[in-house]
Amino acid sequence: MKAMVLFSGGLDSTTCLALAIQRFGADHVIPLSIYYGQKHTKELEAARQVLTHYKIEGLEIDLTKMFSFSNCSLLQHSDEQIPEQSYEEQLKNSNGSPVTTYVPFRNGLFLSAAACIALSKDCSYIYYGAHRDDAAGNAYPDCSSSFHDAMSTAIYEGSGKALQLIAPFVGMTKADVVQIGLSLHVPYELTWSCYEGNEKACGKCGTCRDRIQAFLKNNYTDPILYDAQ
Amino acid sequence: MKAMVLFSGGLDSTTCLALAIQRFGADHVIPLSIYYGQKHTKELEAARQVLTHYKIEGLEIDLTKMFSFSNCSLLQHSDEQIPEQSYEEQLKNSNGSPVTTYVPFRNGLFLSAAACIALSKDCSYIYYGAHRDDAAGNAYPDCSSSFHDAMSTAIYEGSGKALQLIAPFVGMTKADVVQIGLSLHVPYELTWSCYEGNEKACGKCGTCRDRIQAFLKNNYTDPILYDAQ
Numbered sequence: 001m002k003a004m005v006l007f008s009g010g011l012d013s014t015t016c017l018a019l020a021i022q023r024f025g026a027d028h029v030i031p032l033s034i035y036y037g038q039k040h041t042k043e044l045e046a047a048r049q050v051l052t053h054y055k056i057e058g059l060e061i062d063l064t065k066m067f068s069f070s071n072c073s074l075l076q077h078s079d080e081q082i083p084e085q086s087y088e089e090q091l092k093n094s095n096g097s098p099v100t101t102y103v104p105f106r107n108g109l110f111l112s113a114a115a116c117i118a119l120s121k122d123c124s125y126i127y128y129g130a131h132r133d134d135a136a137g138n139a140y141p142d143c144s145s146s147f148h149d150a151m152s153t154a155i156y157e158g159s160g161k162a163l164q165l166i167a168p169f170v171g172m173t174k175a176d177v178v179q180i181g182l183s184l185h186v187p188y189e190l191t192w193s194c195y196e197g198n199e200k201a202c203g204k205c206g207t208c209r210d211r212i213q214a215f216l217k218n219n220y221t222d223p224i225l226y227d228a229q
Numbered sequence: 230m231k232a233m234v235l236f237s238g239g240l241d242s243t244t245c246l247a248l249a250i251q252r253f254g255a256d257h258v259i260p261l262s263i264y265y266g267q268k269h270t271k272e273l274e275a276a277r278q279v280l281t282h283y284k285i286e287g288l289e290i291d292l293t294k295m296f297s298f299s300n301c302s303l304l305q306h307s308d309e310q311i312p313e314q315s316y317e318e319q320l321k322n323s324n325g326s327p328v329t330t331y332v333p334f335r336n337g338l339f340l341s342a343a344a345c346i347a348l349s350k351d352c353s354y355i356y357y358g359a360h361r362d363d364a365a366g367n368a369y370p371d372c373s374s375s376f377h378d379a380m381s382t383a384i385y386e387g388s389g390k391a392l393q394l395i396a397p398f399v400g401m402t403k404a405d406v407v408q409i410g411l412s413l414h415v416p417y418e419l420t421w422s423c424y425e426g427n428e429k430a431c432g433k434c435g436t437c438r439d440r441i442q443a444f445l446k447n448n449y450t451d452p453i454l455y456d457a458q
Contacts, residue, residue, distance in 0.1 A: 061294060066342055069349035098389045104348035105341060108387045112334060112341035113295050119333035120298035142387035150386055153379035158337045158371035160327045 009047030012129030031058035040197020107142035238276030241358030244410035260287035269426020336371035
């Protein structure tokens with residue numbers, strides 16, 4: 001049995017990768033990293049370092065062109081600023097819309113691309129690290145359990161029942177993810193979550209704030225360096 | 230209200246395009262054509278001619294790399310032969326697997342890519358031309374109504390309820406599709422369905438056979454030229 005893991009080099013997907021390696025063995029896991037025109041490549045560099053740590057090879061693909069019409073603030077060509085607020089604060093002003101760092105249907109595209117490649121590589125599973133905190137308040141609708149359930153059925157039915165989608169953290173908080181990761185000795189010092197691409201993580205964007213809190217809830221200090229906290 | 234239409238230049242998607250134009254008006258329809266490494270580009274050339282007929286512009290994207298690991302017989306790099314049999318005959322020997330011209334999770338990937346772009350282009354709908362005959366016997370599982378229903382929910386939920394997926398022919402036969410197309414005066418003489426890329430359609434591959442039959446059931450002769458019939 002082989003599993004493909006959607007792997008960005010961030011906290012959630014690195015924990016997901018560690019879990020898949022524990023379940024299937026490193027020789028049966030294929031990490032897939034996707035560049036999509038982010039403002040920086042720090043995450044992909046982190047992904048490569050994590051793979052070196054686990055001594056496995058991954059695949060990298062480029063889907064930048066799919067988002068060339070989007071003005072999402074995470075994208076290199078966008079003139080939008082990345083908000084320096086928690087997701088909760090951002091959602092107060094969003095009128096029920098996703099946050100401005102929502103990349104249109106990104107997870108749907110990434111999972112579909114993973115499904116195409118996973119079928120060609122004889123994988124039976126796709127793993128990805130969506131969790132409850134990212135879906136809260138419609139911040140990232142493509143991290144919700146309703147999206148996951150539907151996408152899971154779509155991949156199973158559309159592949160002729162050859163491929164199953166697993167989101168092991170979909171009902172959990174980010175703090176739960178960190179708890180699992182700590183027990184699996186995930187090399188969090190190698191991961192990168194910050195939306196900015198500076199030398200140190202900014203500590204101010206939504207994902208930095210969430211990450212810091214997730215470690216604190218585990219009575220643990222995030223091992224990466226921050227500019228502000 | 231704007232609609233994106235997954236548009237290959239074949240019979241089904243051209244009929245779907247005509248239906249969307251009738252419903253939304255040509256100014257509110259964005260056709261999306263996708264090259265994915267087929268053995269030939271006849272379909273895309275046909276797509277361009279159909280767009281000239283309707284006097285609308287479309288978008289073209291290239292997803293070839295997503296299928297670089299697949300040995301599907303439709304792909305340029307594949308050494309597999311395209312079967313000269315009807316789908317029914319092919320399925321007798323497939324042990325419940327999809328036919329060899331099934332491109333792994335192609336419709337899932339195409340619809341997800343369409344969703345990314347449709348959201349950036351403020352479309353409310355995505356239309357595509359899947360129908361019952363292609364799904365029969367698990368030939369193309371990503372044309373089935375179970376796939377459609379799940380993918381439809383995935384796109385709706387994953388887009389923050391901003392986008393709906395419509396497959397107007399999903400419960401219909403190809404003959405029904407042709408019947409609708411004839412009433413909409415679809416320029417079928419400009420379309421291309423054949424899996425081979427010769428000057429004339431081969432008349433022998435699964436899709437040629439289906440197409441010829443669909444016209445005959447409407448007491449109509451397919452207006453394109455065939456090598457053999």
